[in-house]
Amino acid sequence: MKELTTKKTTEVITQPAQSRRKFLMKSTAGVVITTLPAQSVWGACNASGLSGGSRTSETVCEIPLVVGGRSPGSWRVYVKSGNPSKNSTNKVRSMFSLGHSDNLTAAYCSVRNEITNMPNIVLSDGMGAIPEATLNIETALSNTGGIWNLAAYYLNAYYGFYGDLSPYANAEEFVQQAWAVMYINNGGSVPTDYSILESSFTDGYVDKSNLPYGECS
DSSP states (O other): OEEEEESSSEEEEEEEETTEEEEEEEEOSSEEEEEOOOTTGGGGSSTTOSSSTTOOTTTTTOOOOOOOBOOHHHHHGGGOOSSOOHHHHHHHHHHTTOOTTSOHHHHHHHHHHHHHTOOOEEEOOSSSSSOEEEEOHHHHHHSOSTHHHHHHHHHHHHTTTTOOOTTSSSHHHHHHHHHHHHHHHTTSSOOOOOGGGGGGBOOOOOOGGGSOOOOOO
8 A cells, every 4th residue: 555645635545435446535734645556557558448448549548638728727716606706707708709798707607506516527447457536626626736737627628628539438538548647657656747737728718609508596
């Protein structure tokens, strides 16, 4: 068993879940990262792929390199409570191509409501070589640095900032690939450096049709 202590504000703890190892991420004052080494972790890099059917030999063991995403700082405005600030409404305007006649407050709230109510994202390779973990988007964005890059990477894929995700079926599978590769590259342990994802944050934008439906409550 490996145990690392840092000053970050995310805790990852292993616990059994349906006979597979599982990590839970939660906000804390400090952090203790405890992992059980994955069995045959390097065996995940093979022609069959990291997560099954849609993987190809060309994508195995490579983090999807994309551009057009928004930074964690941009996404972080959507986990703030209370009435949206002018900075928040300007952010939703630029990110989702809204005009002066659009209801910016409602648009902002629709994104905030969806993000703060997102279920945990399951991170694993689907084959058991990479331990299963869960990522809470709201918690990750509420912290600073590190894991919030992974949260932004997921949201950019989810809302279409990276365009077509092929050969990945959806944003969850897309971020699972990145997590698995970073896990392997970190010697078979929980990633601590997510800076490789920052090159995908290039202040892109999407059409307002990508907005979820919703209003401020």
